[in-house]
Amino acid sequence: MQTSLNQETQEINKTADRADILDYLSYSNMMEGNLNYALTLTEELLTLAPDNTRAQNNKRYYKKMLNDRAIESHQLASQRGEIGVEDTEEEIKHERKLDDYRNSEEFATYEKLCRGEDTQVSVNWASILANQFEKENDIDLLTRSQGKICQATSEEESKSIESYNNILLLGRATVHNAKTGKLETATYRISKSAWLKDEDDLAIRRVNSRIEAATGLDMSTAEDLQIANYGLGGHYEPHFDFARKEEKHAFKSLGTGNRIATWLTYMSDVKAGGATVFPYIGVKIFPEKGGAAFWYNLYKSGEGIYDTRHAACPVLVGTKWVSNKWIHEKGQEFRRRCGLNPDE
Numbered sequence: 001m002q003t004s005l006n007q008e009t010q011e012i013n014k015t016a017d018r019a020d021i022l023d024y025l026s027y028s029n030m031m032e033g034n035l036n037y038a039l040t041l042t043e044e045l046l047t048l049a050p051d052n053t054r055a056q057n058n059k060r061y062y063k064k065m066l067n068d069r070a071i072e073s074h075q076l077a078s079q080r081g082e083i084g085v086e087d088t089e090e091e092i093k094h095e096r097k098l099d100d101y102r103n104s105e106e107f108a109t110y111e112k113l114c115r116g117e118d119t120q121v122s123v124n125w126a127s128i129l130a131n132q133f134e135k136e137n138d139i140d141l142l143t144r145s146q147g148k149i150c151q152a153t154s155e156e157e158s159k160s161i162e163s164y165n166n167i168l169l170l171g172r173a174t175v176h177n178a179k180t181g182k183l184e185t186a187t188y189r190i191s192k193s194a195w196l197k198d199e200d201d202l203a204i205r206r207v208n209s210r211i212e213a214a215t216g217l218d219m220s221t222a223e224d225l226q227i228a229n230y231g232l233g234g235h236y237e238p239h240f241d242f243a244r245k246e247e248k249h250a251f252k253s254l255g256t257g258n259r260i261a262t263w264l265t266y267m268s269d270v271k272a273g274g275a276t277v278f279p280y281i282g283v284k285i286f287p288e289k290g291g292a293a294f295w296y297n298l299y300k301s302g303e304g305i306y307d308t309r310h311a312a313c314p315v316l317v318g319t320k321w322v323s324n325k326w327i328h329e330k331g332q333e334f335r336r337r338c339g340l341n342p343d344e
C-alpha cells in the first residue's frame with residue numbers, strides 16, 4: 001500500500017484512487033501501532049473526502065489513542081523519575097527499509113521485467129537457446145518459442161501432482177547458505193515446496209520421462225521433482241540454480257556434480273504477476289498452464305552461465321504452481337559431451 005501511495009504520487013495518468021489507498025494504508029498502520037502516521041494519512045484522506053464519516057470517526061479514535069498513550073508513558077516516566085525527558089519521534093514499525101541490493105540496478109531490472117516492461121537485451125538469448133535445444137533434440141511433441149515449451153504436462157498430471165496428499169507435504173521453501181552449506185529459510189524466497197519421487201505417482205514418472213525424452217539428458221542423477229506453490233506475494237528474488245566455484249559444498253552430498261540444466265513446468269496460470277524473469281538478458285516468461293521453460297546452467301566446459309540468473313516475480317493475483325527438475329552433470333557425459341569452446 002505504501003508503494004501504491006508512492007506510485008500514485010508520481011503518476012501523471014492516475015491508475016488508482018488516492019483516497020482508497022489512504023483509507024487502507026491508515027488502517028494497516030493503525031493495526032501495526034503506527035498511530036501518528038495513521039492519523040496523518042487519515043487527515044489527508046479527509047481533505048480529499050471531508051464527508052467520509054468512517055475517516056472522521058477514525059481521526060477521533062486515533063487522537064484519543066495517541067492521547068491515552070501519551071498519558072500512560074508520562075505516568076511511567078514519572079514513576080521512574082524521568083520527567084522532563086523529551087518525546088522521541090515515533091518510529092514506523094515494519095517499515096520496508098531498502099537494503100543496498102534492493103536499491104541496485106539489477107533489482108530495478110527485475111522489478112521492471114516483473115511489471116511486464118521491456119529492458120535492454122544484449123542478445124536474443126531465448127531464441128539462441130531454443131535453436132540450440134531444437135538442433136540437439138529431435139522431438140515433435142513440443143513446440144516452442146522464446147524458450148518456452150508448450151504442453152509439458154497434461155491437465156490430469158498437473159491435477160494429480162497438486163493432489164491433496166502432496167499439498168500436505170508442502171513446507172516453507174529453503175535456500176542454500178553458501179557459507180555454512182546448510183539449508184535455511186530466507187525472505188528472498190517465499191513459497192512452499194515438496195519433493196516428489198518417481199515411485200510416488202504415475203504422473204511424476206510420466207513427467208520425468210517426458211523431460212528425459214525432450215532434453216535427451218539422463219534423469220537418473222537428477223534431483224527429485226520439486227513442486228512449488230506461491231501464494232499472494234510469493235516470490236524468489238534473482239539467483240542462480242547452479243553452484244558457483246566458491247560454493248564448494250553445494251551439491252557435494254548428492255555426488256552427481258553441478259546442476260547442468262533446469263526444467264521448469266508451469267502447472268497453473270497466474271492471474272497477475274508470477275513471471276519468471278532473467279534480468280541480465282531481459283527475458284520474461286509469464287506462466288501458462290502446461291507450459292515449461294528449459295535452460296542450460298552450464299557451458300559444455302562445465303563453467304557456469306551467469307546469464308541464467310533468474311527470479312520468480314511476486315504473485316499479485318491468484319496462486320502459482322510450478323515444478324522444477326534440476327538435472328545434474330553426472331550421466332550426461334555421452335549425452336551432452338564436454339567442449340573446450342568457452343561459448344558453447
Ligand SMILES: O=C(O)CCC(=O)C(=O)O
Pocket residue numbers: 228236241264274275276310311312313322324
Ligand atoms: O517459479 C519460478 O518462476 C522460478 C523458480 C526458480 O527459479 C527456482 O525455484 O529455482
Ligand SMILES: [Fe+2]
Pocket residue numbers: 239240241310
Ligand atoms: Fe531458480
